[in-house]
Amino acid sequence: MPKESDFRLIEAPLPALTGGQLLLRTLFLSVDPYMRGRMTGIRTYADPVEIGQVMVGGTVGEVIESANSQFRLGDLVAGYWGWQEFATSDGKGLQKLDTTIGPPSAALGVLGMPGMTAYFGFLDICAPKPGETVVVSGAAGAVGSLVGQIAKIKGCRAVGIAGSDDKISWIIRELGFDAAFNYKTTTDYVERLRELCPQGIDCYFDNVGGAITDAVLPLLNVRARIAICGQISQYNTSKPEPGVRPYSYLLTKQARAEGFIVIQFAARFPEGVAQMAEWLKQGKLKYRETVMEGFATMPRALIGVLRGDNTGKMIVAIR
Amino acid sequence: MPKESDFRLIEAPLPALTGGQLLLRTLFLSVDPYMRGRMTGIRTYADPVEIGQVMVGGTVGEVIESANSQFRLGDLVAGYWGWQEFATSDGKGLQKLDTTIGPPSAALGVLGMPGMTAYFGFLDICAPKPGETVVVSGAAGAVGSLVGQIAKIKGCRAVGIAGSDDKISWIIRELGFDAAFNYKTTTDYVERLRELCPQGIDCYFDNVGGAITDAVLPLLNVRARIAICGQISQYNTSKPEPGVRPYSYLLTKQARAEGFIVIQFAARFPEGVAQMAEWLKQGKLKYRETVMEGFATMPRALIGVLRGDNTGKMIVAIR
Numbered sequence: 001m002p003k004e005s006d007f008r009l010i011e012a013p014l015p016a017l018t019g020g021q022l023l024l025r026t027l028f029l030s031v032d033p034y035m036r037g038r039m040t041g042i043r044t045y046a047d048p049v050e051i052g053q054v055m056v057g058g059t060v061g062e063v064i065e066s067a068n069s070q071f072r073l074g075d076l077v078a079g080y081w082g083w084q085e086f087a088t089s090d091g092k093g094l095q096k097l098d099t100t101i102g103p104p105s106a107a108l109g110v111l112g113m114p115g116m117t118a119y120f121g122f123l124d125i126c127a128p129k130p131g132e133t134v135v136v137s138g139a140a141g142a143v144g145s146l147v148g149q150i151a152k153i154k155g156c157r158a159v160g161i162a163g164s165d166d167k168i169s170w171i172i173r174e175l176g177f178d179a180a181f182n183y184k185t186t187t188d189y190v191e192r193l194r195e196l197c198p199q200g201i202d203c204y205f206d207n208v209g210g211a212i213t214d215a216v217l218p219l220l221n222v223r224a225r226i227a228i229c230g231q232i233s234q235y236n237t238s239k240p241e242p243g244v245r246p247y248s249y250l251l252t253k254q255a256r257a258e259g260f261i262v263i264q265f266a267a268r269f270p271e272g273v274a275q276m277a278e279w280l281k282q283g284k285l286k287y288r289e290t291v292m293e294g295f296a297t298m299p300r301a302l303i304g305v306l307r308g309d310n311t312g313k314m315i316v317a318i319r
Numbered sequence: 320m321p322k323e324s325d326f327r328l329i330e331a332p333l334p335a336l337t338g339g340q341l342l343l344r345t346l347f348l349s350v351d352p353y354m355r356g357r358m359t360g361i362r363t364y365a366d367p368v369e370i371g372q373v374m375v376g377g378t379v380g381e382v383i384e385s386a387n388s389q390f391r392l393g394d395l396v397a398g399y400w401g402w403q404e405f406a407t408s409d410g411k412g413l414q415k416l417d418t419t420i421g422p423p424s425a426a427l428g429v430l431g432m433p434g435m436t437a438y439f440g441f442l443d444i445c446a447p448k449p450g451e452t453v454v455v456s457g458a459a460g461a462v463g464s465l466v467g468q469i470a471k472i473k474g475c476r477a478v479g480i481a482g483s484d485d486k487i488s489w490i491i492r493e494l495g496f497d498a499a500f501n502y503k504t505t506t507d508y509v510e511r512l513r514e515l516c517p518q519g520i521d522c523y524f525d526n527v528g529g530a531i532t533d534a535v536l537p538l539l540n541v542r543a544r545i546a547i548c549g550q551i552s553q554y555n556t557s558k559p560e561p562g563v564r565p566y567s568y569l570l571t572k573q574a575r576a577e578g579f580i581v582i583q584f585a586a587r588f589p590e591g592v593a594q595m596a597e598w599l600k601q602g603k604l605k606y607r608e609t610v611m612e613g614f615a616t617m618p619r620a621l622i623g624v625l626r627g628d629n630t631g632k633m634i635v636a637i638r
Contacts, residue, residue, distance in 0.1 A: 037571075044571040045541070209566050222364070228570045243564040247528050250578035251547045252356075252363040257576045259569035 001236045001306060002039065007055070007299040014086055023065035024077065024087045030058035030108040031292075031301040031314040032142070033207075036235040045261050055083040055298075058113055060097070060104045071096075078107035085295050085318060101277040109142055109313035110280065110287045111273055113262055117229060118146035119272040120265035123154075125227035125258050126203040130155030133197050135216055138207030139180060140167035142287075142313035143229060146276075147205045148177045149285050156203070159196045161189075161212055163308045170311060175286055189215030200224075208233045214244040226257040235306065288312030293319070320555045320625060321358065326374070326618040333405055342384035343396065343406045349377035349427040350611075350620040350633040351461070352526075355554040364580050374402040374617075377432055379416070379423045390415075397426035404614050404637060420596040428461055428632035429599065429606045430592050432581055436548060437465035438591040439584035442473075444546035444577050445522040449474030452516045454535060457526030458499060459486035461606075461632035462548060465595075466524045467496045468604050475522070478515045480508075480531055482627045489630060494605055508534035519543075527552045533563040545576040554625065607631030612638070 017023060038049045038056055049055055059082065063075040068091045071077070076097040081087035097104055102111050109115060121143075128134055134151040138144040139160025148171060151158040160171045160180035171177040179196040186192050193201070193215055200221040206213050210233035216226075226246075234241065246257060265272070279285040290310035292301045295318050305314045336342060357368045357375055368375055378401065382394040387410045390396070395416040400406035416423055421430050428434060440462075447453055453470040457463040458479025467490060470477040479490045479499035490496040498515040505511050512520070512534055519540040525532050529552035535545075545565075553560065565576060584591070598604040609629035611620045614637050624633045 045573070206566065209564065213564070213566065228566045231567050231570060234564075234567055241564075242561045245528065245532070245553075245560075245562040245564065247525065247532065247547045247576070247578070248550050248553055250576060251550060251580075252578065254364070254578050254580055254583060256578075257566070257569060259566070259571070259573050259575070261570075261573055264573060 002036070002299070002303055004299045004303070006039075009296060015088055017065060017067045017088060020068050020090050021088050022063050022068045022071050022091060024059075024061040024079070024081065024089055025064045026059055026061045026081070026085050026087070026295070026318055027076075028060040028105045028108055029083060029295070029298060029301075029316040029318070030113070031298070031305050031310075031316060032057070032114070033230055033232045033235065033305055035302055036306055045263075056080065057082050058108050059084075059087075060107050061087070076104050078104075078112065083295075083298050102280060105289060105291075105313075105315055105317075106287075108315060109289065110146060110276055110285065114142035114313060115146060115276045116265060116269055116272045117262040118143045118150060119276060120262065120268065121227050121229050121260050122147045122150055122203075122205055124265065125260050126205060126225045128154050128156050128203050131157075132202035133157045133159065133199050133221075134203040134205065135159045135161065135193065135197065135201050136205045136207070137161045137212050138230065138232060139171050139177065140164075140311050141207060141308075142310075144205070144207050145171060145175055145287065145312055146285065149175050149279075151203075152176050152178075153279065153284055157197075157199070159193070161208075167311055170288070183212055190218055193219055203227070205229060206231070210234060210241070210243065213246075217244060217246050217249040220249055220253045220255050222253050222255075224253055224255040226255070228257060228259040232306065232308075290314050292316045321355070321618070321622055323618045323622070325358075328615060334407055336384060336386045336407060339387050339409050340407050341382050341387045341390050341410060343378075343380040343398070343400065343408055344383045345378055345380045345400070345404050345406070345614070345637055346395075347379040347424045347427055348402060348614070348617060348620075348635040348637070349432070350617070350624050350629075350635060351376070351433070352549055352551045352554065352624055354621055355625055364582075375399065376401050377427050378403075378406075379426050380406070395423050397423075397431065402614075402617050421599060424608060424610075424632075424634055424636075425606075427634060428608065429465060429595055429604065433461035433632060434465060434595045435584060435588055435591045436581040437462045437469060438595060439581065439587065440546050440548050440579050441466045441469055441522075441524055443584065444579050445524060445544045447473050447475050447522050450476075451521035452476045452478065452518050452540075453522040453524065454478045454480065454512065454516065454520050455524045455526070456480045456531050457549065457551060458490050458496065459483075459630050460526060460627075461629075463524065463526050464490060464494055464606065464631055465604065468494050468598075470522075471495050471497075472598065472603055476516075476518070478512070480527075486630055489607070502531055509537055512538050522546070524548060525550070529553060529560070529562065532565075536563060536565050536568040539568055539572045539574050541572050541574075543572055543574040545574070547576060547578040551625065551627075609633050611635050 140162040209231035528550035
């Protein structure tokens with residue numbers, strides 16, 4: 001588990017803008033579990049953040065100076081300039097925000113990376129069919145809370161697993177999950193899943209791994225699909241802890257487990273954003289943000305998201 | 320591990336034939352690892368064999384009496400009448416053998432269930448591309464020995480894992496695997512795989528599970544495909560033994576693990592048999608049989624196949 005002392009707040013003068021550049025003031029910083037993976041020093045699908053580098057992350061900000069004809073003062077943009085209060089940019093990779101479809105911070109959540117992760121990861125990897133049972137772990141997180149709602153939109157039974165009674169109450173009463181349980185107060189996950197999934201499990205959208213995923217395996221139906229989105233229970237282990245190997249279950253059920261990274265769907269993000277925005281407008285999709293205040297809270301916010309302190313999307317706001 | 324005393328040899332009079340029936344004399348009995356799964360009392364994708372029932376299995380025999388116009392005395396047929404020296408049949412599910420494309424026993428191996436398992440399991444689930452590295456466990460078995468050869472036909476690098484130096488020598492020198500190692504005399508499987516797969520692993524065709532499969536995970540390439548065909552190392556455990564969970568590896572590599580049962584490809588068996596027969600004729604595919612003699616050896620043959628005593632396809636012949 002990271003400690004606050006693993007981070008250093010560094011003040012530096014802003015560089016002068018050169019031709020084509022613009023200056024951004026950060027308004028919202030995204031806080032996501034994947035960030036832990038960038039802190040291992042190991043290259044996975046992305047380069048690690050080296051000690052001394054600016055920590056990576058999604059950002060929303062305002063253009064406060066511009067020497068770039070594409071951007072004007074006051075434009076709101078989303079980007080990936082990381083943990084900085086101000087940043088210069090040549091405009092590449094910045095996305096101008098349309099605040100008629102959602103507030104600026106939604107570009108870090110339902111209309112941004114977590115939204116695309118839920119939309120493409122669930123619909124493409126799980127390929128749910130109406131009437132099927134979908135189990136979601138990390139079900140009150142930024143991604144999981146959307147997956148369960150998309151499952152309902154697609155006519156599935158949505159069963160969530162989360163880590164507090166408040167989260168369970170939120171996903172059932174407000175988001176429309178059919179059933180859910182608090183893994184921190186449940187001893188026999190298999191037994192509880194068996195009660196909540198009387199028709200077995202057709203799709204499992206996994207954000208957490210570990211013992212929760214082990215418990216899903218005996219309940220898989222024939223041709224079940226597991227989308228591996230995250231493994232938050234394993235992010236602070238130096239190597240994967242021993243557990244149940246899934247192969248015998250996958251074999252007898254002709255089932256599939258597939259890992260994915262949201263970036264693999266990048267070419268189709270416009271489709272995903274349009275559909276999520278439409279569902280938001282129709283009231284079929286709800287979301288919540290856990291907002292912490294002030295740039296200096298970033299380390300604490302990341303530790304919090306790894307502990308599951310957030311309900312919905314964790315964000316740090318800078319006023 | 321089953322014991323010979325778990326089986327009972329029962330003699331019974333042959334029933335008289337009724338209209339449309341025929342009488343079969345068994346010539347060859349198939350001996351396959353999956354049979355162990357039928358002896359657990361647990362329903363998986365198939366009903367278990369209950370105590371007192373005839374043990375199931377693939378068979379080749381000769382028609383020695385016929386009251387069925389579709390079959391004549393002396394016809395050679397393959398079927399699934401199980402561990403019996405003689406059997407009656409109404410002809411359903413029997414397949415007449417064309418001995419111009421292979422000897423009768425090939426209907427239990429390269430042109431039968433193991434051949435179709437290798438052909439469809441590898442080509443459909445792994446979807447290999449030329450130049451990719453394919454690792455096969457149980458590589459000297461009935462299925463694995465064919466998978467490695469199909470990998471070579473498809474332009475891949477084929478790396479095998481098997482349990483004796485003789486098996487390793489056979490699959491490299493006679494079958495054309497690029498590399499292989501004996502897991503019984505190797506201590507560090509990951510290190511050995513790293514040496515033999517300098518470009519990483521794109522496809523893994525798994526017949527064994529356990530520690531061998533654990534060792535494949537760190538070497539998976541981006542978008543790797545794992546076909547789960549068998550888990551012979553786990554068949555005599557009452558529940559899966561703890562091991563490495565694969566999810567973190569699948570996630571960071573956007574990789575997939577999928578179980579399959581050959582029966583799911585049944586509608587396409589004619590395509591598979593035709594292609595395997597063609598490759599046999601062209602000399603691109605070789606196979607070997609380990610033949611034990613006499614009906615009473617069946618229990619010992621099954622124990623042998625679970626221990627890996629066979630090279631290629633295990634068969635019991637009855638003269």
